[in-house]
Amino acid sequence: MPASSMYRRPLGRSSAHRESLLRNLVTSLVHHEQISTTYAKAKEAQRMAEKLITLGKKNTNATRVKAEGYLHQPQKHIDKVFGELRMRYADRPGGYTRLLLSEPLKDDSAESAILSLVDGPKDMRFNMTARALLRQQTENLPMNELTATNVRKVTRFRKNGVEELAREVGQLKVTNMKREVQEKELFEKDGTRVKFTRVIRGGGRRGAPGGL
Numbered sequence: 001m002p003a004s005s006m007y008r009r010p011l012g013r014s015s016a017h018r019e020s021l022l023r024n025l026v027t028s029l030v031h032h033e034q035i036s037t038t039y040a041k042a043k044e045a046q047r048m049a050e051k052l053i054t055l056g057k058k059n060t061n062a063t064r065v066k067a068e069g070y071l072h073q074p075q076k077h078i079d080k081v082f083g084e085l086r087m088r089y090a091d092r093p094g095g096y097t098r099l100l101l102s103e104p105l106k107d108d109s110a111e112s113a114i115l116s117l118v119d120g121p122k123d124m125r126f127n128m129t130a131r132a133l134l135r136q137q138t139e140n141l142p143m144n145e146l147t148a149t150n151v152r153k154v155t156r157f158r159k160n161g162v163e164e165l166a167r168e169v170g171q172l173k174v175t176n177m178k179r180e181v182q183e184k185e186l187f188e189k190d191g192t193r194v195k196f197t198r199v200i201r202g203g204g205r206r207g208a209p210g211g212l
Contacts, residue, residue, distance in 0.1 A: 018044075021041070022041075022045055022048050023071060023072050024072055025037060025041060025042075026045055026048050026052060026070055026071065027071045027072045027073070029045065029049055029097075029116075029117065030049075030052075030077050030080055030081060030085070030117075031076075031077060031080075033121060033122040034115070034116040034122035035114070035115050035116075036112065036114050036115075037112070037113065037115070038109075038111065038112055039099075039101065039110065039112060040111075042099055042114070043113070045115060046097050046115055048070055049096070049097050049115075049117075050094070050095075050096055050097060052070045053085055053086075053089060053096045055070075055081075056081040056085055056086045057086050057090070059082055059086060064078065064082060067082070085117070088119055088120065088159075089119070089157070092118075092157040096117060096118060097115060097116065097117055098115070098116050098117075098123070098125060099114070100113060100124060119154075119158040119159075123154065125153065126165070126168065127168065128150070129150040129165065130168040130172055131172060132147045132150070133147065133151070133165070134169050134173055134176070
């Protein structure tokens with residue numbers, strides 16, 4: 001048995017079914033750039049996705065044929081691997097995917113995870129870092145060590161990374177402002193008007209409408 005087979009998770013399936021499952025997951029990852037599944041499946045799909053992108057970066061006829069074996073309906077997705085993704089990761093030596101643990105879908109379900117391609121539109125760390133920067137700017141907070149480290153990580157290999165991160169912060173700021181305006185308009189339209197009554201001496205009551 002090859003050494004690489006010693007730590008592969010069987011995922012409770014036969015070898016053929018396991019490979020078909022992983023091909024489905026990797027194909028979805030290439031297409032959507034982010035998938036949610038159990039941690040065990042995500043970890044194995046991550047291994048295959050890393051190999052697939054490495055093949056795409058080599059960009060030869062031989063690696064193209066081999067890469068097609070990692071995908072379902074390769075004719076629909078192989079061009080992205082050897083085109084967009086090859087260019088995106090041209091200067092990145094590895095680590096093309098990111099795996100984050102997430103809450104299980106049900107109390108009795110297996111540990112879940114989110115697997116995404118880095119430096120793309122679904123890069124969760126990039127978005128989270130932009131949100132952290134916006135919060136620091138809004139609340140006039142100093143840059144902390146964790147955020148500074150994440151800034152370096154998410155901009156290092158991304159094309160025009162610093163500019164893209166600044167643009168993401170700006171877009172989040174605009175989105176937050178729009179949401180605040182919508183919430184204010186909704187409150188003014190549907191907000192509760194408080195009415196109060198004032199007891200008049202002698203037993204009478206007179207309503208005095210008022211609004212907040």
